[in-house]
Amino acid sequence: MKHEISRRDFSRLLAAGAAVGTFGSTSSIAFADERVRYIWWGNPDRDKRTRAMVDLYQKKNPGVTVDAETYGWNDYWTKLATQAAGGNLPDVIQMDYRYIFEYARRGQLADLTPFLGKDLHMENFDKNVLQSGMVDGKLYGISMGANSICLIYSVDKMKAAGVAVPDTSKWTWDDYRKIGMDVKSSLGDGVWFSSNMGMQEPILQCFVRQRDKDLYTEDGQLGFDATDLGDYWDYWMQMQNDGLTPPPDVQAQDKNGPLETTMIATGRTVFDFTNSNQLVAHQKLSKDMEELAMVPNQSNGKAGQYMKPSMLMSQRSNSSVPDEAAKFINFAITDLDAADILQIERGVPSDSKVIEHIAPSLTSTEQQILKYLQLVATHVSPLPPAPPKGAGEVDKQLIPAFQAVSFGKTGVKEAANDFVNKAVGILKRS
Amino acid sequence: MVASTVAERGGAERVASRSLTTRVARAFRRNGPGYLFLTPWLIGFFGLTLGPTIASLVLSFTNYSLLEPPTWAGLENYHYAFFEDGDLRDAVGVTFSYVLWSVPLKLAIALGLAMLLDRGIRAAAFFRAVFYLPSLLGASVAIAVLWRQIFGDQGLVNHVLALFGFTGPSWITHPSYSLWTLVALAVWQFGSPMIIFLAGLRQIPTDLYEAAAMDGAGQFRQFYKITLPLLTPVVFFNLVLQAIDAFKAFTPAFIISSGTGGPINSTLFYTLYLYQQAFGYFRMGYASALAWLLLVIIAVFTAVAFLTSRSWVYYQDEAH
Numbered sequence: 001m002k003h004e005i006s007r008r009d010f011s012r013l014l015a016a017g018a019a020v021g022t023f024g025s026t027s028s029i030a031f032a033d034e035r036v037r038y039i040w041w042g043n044p045d046r047d048k049r050t051r052a053m054v055d056l057y058q059k060k061n062p063g064v065t066v067d068a069e070t071y072g073w074n075d076y077w078t079k080l081a082t083q084a085a086g087g088n089l090p091d092v093i094q095m096d097y098r099y100i101f102e103y104a105r106r107g108q109l110a111d112l113t114p115f116l117g118k119d120l121h122m123e124n125f126d127k128n129v130l131q132s133g134m135v136d137g138k139l140y141g142i143s144m145g146a147n148s149i150c151l152i153y154s155v156d157k158m159k160a161a162g163v164a165v166p167d168t169s170k171w172t173w174d175d176y177r178k179i180g181m182d183v184k185s186s187l188g189d190g191v192w193f194s195s196n197m198g199m200q201e202p203i204l205q206c207f208v209r210q211r212d213k214d215l216y217t218e219d220g221q222l223g224f225d226a227t228d229l230g231d232y233w234d235y236w237m238q239m240q241n242d243g244l245t246p247p248p249d250v251q252a253q254d255k256n257g258p259l260e261t262t263m264i265a266t267g268r269t270v271f272d273f274t275n276s277n278q279l280v281a282h283q284k285l286s287k288d289m290e291e292l293a294m295v296p297n298q299s300n301g302k303a304g305q306y307m308k309p310s311m312l313m314s315q316r317s318n319s320s321v322p323d324e325a326a327k328f329i330n331f332a333i334t335d336l337d338a339a340d341i342l343q344i345e346r347g348v349p350s351d352s353k354v355i356e357h358i359a360p361s362l363t364s365t366e367q368q369i370l371k372y373l374q375l376v377a378t379h380v381s382p383l384p385p386a387p388p389k390g391a392g393e394v395d396k397q398l399i400p401a402f403q404a405v406s407f408g409k410t411g412v413k414e415a416a417n418d419f420v421n422k423a424v425g426i427l428k429r430s
Numbered sequence: 431m432v433a434s435t436v437a438e439r440g441g442a443e444r445v446a447s448r449s450l451t452t453r454v455a456r457a458f459r460r461n462g463p464g465y466l467f468l469t470p471w472l473i474g475f476f477g478l479t480l481g482p483t484i485a486s487l488v489l490s491f492t493n494y495s496l497l498e499p500p501t502w503a504g505l506e507n508y509h510y511a512f513f514e515d516g517d518l519r520d521a522v523g524v525t526f527s528y529v530l531w532s533v534p535l536k537l538a539i540a541l542g543l544a545m546l547l548d549r550g551i552r553a554a555a556f557f558r559a560v561f562y563l564p565s566l567l568g569a570s571v572a573i574a575v576l577w578r579q580i581f582g583d584q585g586l587v588n589h590v591l592a593l594f595g596f597t598g599p600s601w602i603t604h605p606s607y608s609l610w611t612l613v614a615l616a617v618w619q620f621g622s623p624m625i626i627f628l629a630g631l632r633q634i635p636t637d638l639y640e641a642a643a644m645d646g647a648g649q650f651r652q653f654y655k656i657t658l659p660l661l662t663p664v665v666f667f668n669l670v671l672q673a674i675d676a677f678k679a680f681t682p683a684f685i686i687s688s689g690t691g692g693p694i695n696s697t698l699f700y701t702l703y704l705y706q707q708a709f710g711y712f713r714m715g716y717a718s719a720l721a722w723l724l725l726v727i728i729a730v731f732t733a734v735a736f737l738t739s740r741s742w743v744y745y746q747d748e749a750h
Binding site: 074077078081082084085102103106107108190247248249250252253255258390392393396399400403404407409429 | 710
């Protein structure tokens with residue numbers, strides 16, 4: 001491993017050195033190009049669209065070169081952290097809602113407020129969504145698309161079972177289990193009703209928000225207690241014991257990241273969870289027709305879901321080309337020709353002109369996402385408070401903690417107490 | 431003649447300085463080209479190995495998030511590692527059982543096959559290449575994917591078991607078996623110790639075997655009394671090398687568990703935990719401390735191996 005990385009990095013370094021050596025000198029003399037570095041994480045489909053958008057921008061803006069870099073989600077944050085440490089961040093950075101606080105508060109991102117009305121034209125942009133890019137009163141990122149967590153299911157398998165899915169903005173966790181029981185008998189060997197979401201932070205978050213709590217409080221403390229977590233795990237353990245979710249070793253094959261390892265993509269379950277914009281990618285992986293559903297409610301019917309920016313565009317602090325970087329961000333978010341290319345792959349845009357423009361050209365899968373988000377909009381609660389430092393680490397602890405329960409190594413109560421203690425310790429240390 | 435008297439009058443000082451410069455010049459003339467040819471390596475060693483190593487020692491006494499400049503933390507990182515970090519205890523346990531199982535198994539298989547190939551079987555060169563192949567493929571992503579296909583719940587192993595009426599679990603994602611699939615992966619890559627064993631076997635004089643056979647020693651006795659003792663230096667070499675490699679193993683666990691070390695920390699190798707701390711949670715200072723602790727662990731292991739080697743490693747040239 002060590003060899004592979006260092007060799008690859010070394011050749012990259014050489015290439016970069018050569019590039020700086022040749023282009024660096026020639027461009028200042030011959031071309032006097034403005035160079036904007038742009039980085040995003042993606043998948044093959046997104047990369048193709050994004051590169052086409054970059055090409056279009058360069059065609060429309062002669063004299064500006066956008067250097068595009070892309071990585072997969074996991075490598076991306078390693079790469080970005082290393083570049084930040086080297087003072088070498090790209091000018092335009094695709095940000096995630098979780099990380100934007102870490103990067104903004106550590107002084108790595110630029111406040112975009114001064115560009116508003118000049119290089120950044122956000123007149124048609126949803127004011128509430130614009131808020132989601134604010135950290136401590138400053139604008140550090142602009143949402144590229146709205147998104148919500150959701151359940152995803154195979155329409156074909158439900159039809160085959162002859163069981164109807166009710167209005168999911170009103171259904172409860174008990175309904176979910178009952179439907180599972182109805183479906184169970186019609187499923188073949190090695191297929192279960194639902195993936196086990198006991199270790200999934202986004203669904204746990206919905207669950208505690210339905211109880212007027214959240215993952216974290218405004219002042220960065222843990223927002224729920226061991227009782228909440230225990231209740232949540234009790235539910236999923238009953239699902240597992242009823243045979244509605246796969247046994248723990250099968251469930252553990254879901255690698256929590258790559259879509260192709262999820263239980264629905266491998267055809268092992270009827271229901272799974274995902275982010276709404278990922279329906280397109282999921283549909284490509286499956287022969288079954290798929291549909292989105294809202295996360296079940298508790299008996300009080302209080303909404304747990306919220307709209308979040310799927311990703312944001314940010315500018316590094318102290319960029320050498322701040323105006324050009326802002327113009328490029330503006331192009332990617334508000335330009336109609338750019339929207340034709342990007343469509344809603346990154347979530348539903350928040351610029352009203354852009355939505356109006358692309359709505360007619362959307363595929364049926366994309367229409368489903370649009371329809372789903374309209375449904376969610378009738379039943380959402382406000383954005384949660386900013387996750388504190390260390391939130392990412394707490395999230396990662398949820399998987400082994402729940403696995404200890406599902407493999408029968410620890411009792412629910414004990415594991416929930418352990419998790420809460422560990423989470424508090426991590427937050428204190430971060 | 432004239433010059434020498436001048437030199438004598440000039441006193442000891444000048445003589446010394448002149449001889450020093452000539453000595454340096456001579457040394458340079460003799461070794462300079464060597465160092466010149468070494469420069470790429472020297473730059474690499476000082477710039478990419480020694481520099482970062484020293485930097486990591488300093489960083490191990492700091493809190494360093496990568497995004498902000500480091501702040502001094504004294505012994506805090508080491509204190510946390512020794513007294514408070516439960517996951518680190520898991521990681522050390524997993525790593526030790528990995529080393530203790532994978533290394534002896536791998537060496538035993540490597541030695542067994544080397545002896546078979548040494549017998550002069552037909553197409554030995556072909557088999558040598560085939561057996562070495564897994565070592566070349568190494569711990570690559572493709573192999574990790576292949577391993578998932580073999581040890582998953584619908585994998586090859588369970589298909590075979592199904593023929594005999596057994597239903598196997600998903601070996602690779604079950605906390606009781608997952609580490610064993612990684613041990614199997616390591617053992618499968620027995621190629622490089624096998625080649626070294628082969629070279630060692632070729633060194634053993636055949637007249638010893640002939641003499642032993644004349645005296646009526648059977649196959650097993652020949653192995654026990656001749657092959658093994660004369661091979662101990664090679665065994666020792668392979669043991670130290672493979673053990674160090676096993677302590678540093680990273681890729682298989684990283685790829686097979688997608689970097690989580692799961693399920694329930696059952697494949698949380700030391701280096702994987704270190705990586706999580708560094709790049710997952712932005713704790714470069716703590717990760718540096720962990721790296722130095724691993725260095726100490728490996729150094730202690732190697733020292734113990736060298737100390738005990740005196741009592742079991744037999745060097746032919748020393749014997750006389």
